Amino acid sequence: MSLPAPSHLDVRMDPARHGGISARATPSRLASALGLLLVLAGLAAPSAPRAQSKSDAFAGKIPPVSAALYRKAGRFELTLSGNLSVNDAFYSKYFGGLKLGYHIFESVSVTAYGAMGLNTKAGSAQVCPSGEGCRPADRVQMWQVPGNIKLMAGVEGAWAPVYGKLNLFSEQVAHFDLGILHGWDWITYQKVLSGTQAAEYDERGQSPGTESTIGMHLGLATRIFLTESIALRLEFRDYFYLAKIPNVREGRGARTELQQQLFAELGVSVFFPFHNRPVQ
Amino acid sequence: MPTANPTRPRTILAALRAAAVLAAVAGLTLAPVARAQLGIDLTPPKPAAKPKKDPARRKAAPARPLPRKNAPAPAPAPAPAPGAPDELPALDVTKPAPPPTAQKPAAPARPLGLELGKVATGLAKEKLDAAKKLLDAGQAQRAALALDEILSEPKLAAAHDEARYQLGKALFKLGLPHAALATFDEVLDRGPQGTRFYGSALEWLFSVGSRLKNEQPLLSRVARHAREAFPPGHEDRFHFLLAKYEFERGRALFDAGRAREATAAWADAARLASLVREQAGAGDANGGDAPASQEGDLFARARFVDGLVRYAQGDDAGASEAFKDVVRLTNPKRARRPDPTVRELAFLQLARIHYQNRQNRYAIFYYDKMPWGGQNWLQGLWEESYAYYRIGDYEKTLGNLLTLQSPYFQDEYFPESYVLKATVYYENCRYPEARLVLETLTGIYEPVFDELNRITTTKQTSAAYYDVVGLSTPASSAVGRKIRKLAFTDENVRRLVESVQEIEHELDVGLGDRGGGLRNTLLGRRLQTQLTSVKAALVEEAGARTKATLEYERDALRTLLAQALRIQIEVSRKEREALEGSLAAGYQVDVVRDLKFSYAVSDEHLYWPYEGEFWRDELGTFSYTLTKGCKDRLPRARGETETVKAESPAGK
Numbered sequence: 001m002s003l004p005a006p007s008h009l010d011v012r013m014d015p016a017r018h019g020g021i022s023a024r025a026t027p028s029r030l031a032s033a034l035g036l037l038l039v040l041a042g043l044a045a046p047s048a049p050r051a052q053s054k055s056d057a058f059a060g061k062i063p064p065v066s067a068a069l070y071r072k073a074g075r076f077e078l079t080l081s082g083n084l085s086v087n088d089a090f091y092s093k094y095f096g097g098l099k100l101g102y103h104i105f106e107s108v109s110v111t112a113y114g115a116m117g118l119n120t121k122a123g124s125a126q127v128c129p130s131g132e133g134c135r136p137a138d139r140v141q142m143w144q145v146p147g148n149i150k151l152m153a154g155v156e157g158a159w160a161p162v163y164g165k166l167n168l169f170s171e172q173v174a175h176f177d178l179g180i181l182h183g184w185d186w187i188t189y190q191k192v193l194s195g196t197q198a199a200e201y202d203e204r205g206q207s208p209g210t211e212s213t214i215g216m217h218l219g220l221a222t223r224i225f226l227t228e229s230i231a232l233r234l235e236f237r238d239y240f241y242l243a244k245i246p247n248v249r250e251g252r253g254a255r256t257e258l259q260q261q262l263f264a265e266l267g268v269s270v271f272f273p274f275h276n277r278p279v280q
Numbered sequence: 281m282p283t284a285n286p287t288r289p290r291t292i293l294a295a296l297r298a299a300a301v302l303a304a305v306a307g308l309t310l311a312p313v314a315r316a317q318l319g320i321d322l323t324p325p326k327p328a329a330k331p332k333k334d335p336a337r338r339k340a341a342p343a344r345p346l347p348r349k350n351a352p353a354p355a356p357a358p359a360p361a362p363g364a365p366d367e368l369p370a371l372d373v374t375k376p377a378p379p380p381t382a383q384k385p386a387a388p389a390r391p392l393g394l395e396l397g398k399v400a401t402g403l404a405k406e407k408l409d410a411a412k413k414l415l416d417a418g419q420a421q422r423a424a425l426a427l428d429e430i431l432s433e434p435k436l437a438a439a440h441d442e443a444r445y446q447l448g449k450a451l452f453k454l455g456l457p458h459a460a461l462a463t464f465d466e467v468l469d470r471g472p473q474g475t476r477f478y479g480s481a482l483e484w485l486f487s488v489g490s491r492l493k494n495e496q497p498l499l500s501r502v503a504r505h506a507r508e509a510f511p512p513g514h515e516d517r518f519h520f521l522l523a524k525y526e527f528e529r530g531r532a533l534f535d536a537g538r539a540r541e542a543t544a545a546w547a548d549a550a551r552l553a554s555l556v557r558e559q560a561g562a563g564d565a566n567g568g569d570a571p572a573s574q575e576g577d578l579f580a581r582a583r584f585v586d587g588l589v590r591y592a593q594g595d596d597a598g599a600s601e602a603f604k605d606v607v608r609l610t611n612p613k614r615a616r617r618p619d620p621t622v623r624e625l626a627f628l629q630l631a632r633i634h635y636q637n638r639q640n641r642y643a644i645f646y647y648d649k650m651p652w653g654g655q656n657w658l659q660g661l662w663e664e665s666y667a668y669y670r671i672g673d674y675e676k677t678l679g680n681l682l683t684l685q686s687p688y689f690q691d692e693y694f695p696e697s698y699v700l701k702a703t704v705y706y707e708n709c710r711y712p713e714a715r716l717v718l719e720t721l722t723g724i725y726e727p728v729f730d731e732l733n734r735i736t737t738t739k740q741t742s743a744a745y746y747d748v749v750g751l752s753t754p755a756s757s758a759v760g761r762k763i764r765k766l767a768f769t770d771e772n773v774r775r776l777v778e779s780v781q782e783i784e785h786e787l788d789v790g791l792g793d794r795g796g797g798l799r800n801t802l803l804g805r806r807l808q809t810q811l812t813s814v815k816a817a818l819v820e821e822a823g824a825r826t827k828a829t830l831e832y833e834r835d836a837l838r839t840l841l842a843q844a845l846r847i848q849i850e851v852s853r854k855e856r857e858a859l860e861g862s863l864a865a866g867y868q869v870d871v872v873r874d875l876k877f878s879y880a881v882s883d884e885h886l887y888w889p890y891e892g893e894f895w896r897d898e899l900g901t902f903s904y905t906l907t908k909g910c911k912d913r914l915p916r917a918r919g920e921t922e923t924v925k926a927e928s929p930a931g932k
Contacts, residue, residue, distance in 0.1 A: 057654065063896070066688050066893075067892060069893045171889075
């Protein structure tokens, strides 16, 4: 994603919303057009001299932000999301998901979620036999590789200590938060077959069944607030789960291996009640 | 229609209030008692007693006390009275007036006079040496108990002099500074001829006193003891403290209607301040065994006192030069010892002097120099908004008021800020906004007025005010918190409360939580009695001052609310006139028109539109863009919506 010219963009963040320091990033930090999230993540750790801004005069005495326009504490958040797997060699996954979260504090929330959808063969799933040209892996070969996730559901906790605002062209101001999340998942994936099993299933005209396991995920999440009750969500999550892989040691049985799956998620959130709760 | 300047800055009210408080207290204490006026001695200073020769003392004294070389000068001819308080906000002094005389607890019965000038020998020396060894080994509690044991034994009278002094040191090392001061008092009360440790005790007095949150106990002790002699190496500090004391004394005398004596006191203060040498700013000399005191640039502080004196004497130009000197001396890039507190105060005083002389842009310049977020920053911001108002910069006036009325400072007491805001809107024909502001004022401050009325009309002792106003702990209600802040507008109240809290800490933690059962020993019980007595006196004093402050503010608030009502009537009249104009014309007559405006900020700033959210680092940078105003004010039009912007230094 390209960003506006540096001179027209400024970000200020409240990285420790509850009594910590307030820091402001200069536009030069945003020069490199990486993804917005990565930029924000980078800015979350301002250099020490910058952290010693004039804000320090009030540090510990008054909070960095008061009368915040967008407050989450005590509100529910319902999110409709689209998930896209990132950097998967075998399957590209296009999931739809639904989440329901509750914000215990301004920066802490718990969420239950579920997501499922389509798995398609990734462009990189190629077979290159010696002496022949490469060709896309066929259906039977794809049965022998992991990553065909059918369903994910779980609970997660999130900590979003950063609240900030973006100044676009000195005209528009976008408010966002930034945090990390961690959760436990129930993951259902297509059983991974050995070469022999795959051939047998193919002969019998069967499809591999599914297996389920418990996994966990870590992630980085940001919300861009559009109104008091609507926000855009952008998340990167890395899922970890154990799956039996029979082809690792051909003829010597399956071995359980740690699988890792990176997802990018874009969603739209609606907060209930629709308006900020009054500050206590 | 309201007058062009229907309100005065709150600081002016504060000045009147401060004057009234002092006058009221002075009125109560005008009896010819040596230490009237809350610990300030209002009697003319006596010439310093010529020290008698005492070869034995000179020989043995660890720090040779010097006779005071400069006795107070005779009162000069009356100087011009200081500027009327309604012309200039009250000048701050860094420290409050001395505490009540009751602060000095009664000394316990001791065998007096027997041990003077004697050096301990035999058993007394043995016991004393043992106690000192414990003290040197860091066993302060055991040392204190051993020293107290020596003091309670009449047979060891030869060692009492030193034991008393060492006990003060031990108590300080135990984290009991107020108890230590009381013990050093016992040493100092004997005078330079009565003890070998007079000079050393004075050194410790300076050292311990500089570590207290409220320096007032030190100030009154210096005025009491150090007139006779002071330890070498501490001349500058002595002169400075005494200058401060004399200035306060002069102010109290002036408020008590004794202008001639006040002038003499101020002259003495100026003379004492001038005795502080320039090299004193580099650091404290410390020849004795007391730890070095922790203070900023002493020379700069003395110049500050000099500035205050000059202002009090009506010499605005001289005061201004003195404050500029302070600014130069405390420049963080060149200062020998950083002293941001006095630097901030110097800027504030410079701004006020210019404001008084209607040099508003100079005043704004100095207000802007006050460090962001400093102790007096908010007060400066409020006063600056009046300077902006005077030059017609309504954008900055309203911007400053936005900071002042932000949720960050909702407990602060600035009722007049609403009147100023309403006036600005009124003058720009923004009648609905003016009405809303006035309604907000009454909504917030009428309950405050009712509560002030209730508190001040209820019969209760001065000490009861301490709890009723919740000086030690903030109240849970918004009104209660505001009233507490109001009480703290008297700097002396704040400092007294800090002292009370320090003593409570000494009682609860220093004595109570200490292992070894110090609290239940003879010494512990005696210290408890001493500290409780000091605390009671401070609570009484804080309560009395709070009472006076609240009574004054109650009356001021009544006036302000009445003033707001008058503006409200004017607003209604203007609205009615506009309506009648429309009826006569047969169509809607617009009272306001679009104004020419710009969002532009300087290259060094970034523009952040204000959307109702307050960011800490934007405080004080707001500028309200008036997009609509009176028809005849500005000719061009390009109005959309009203905006408020915050400017943030881009390079930071």
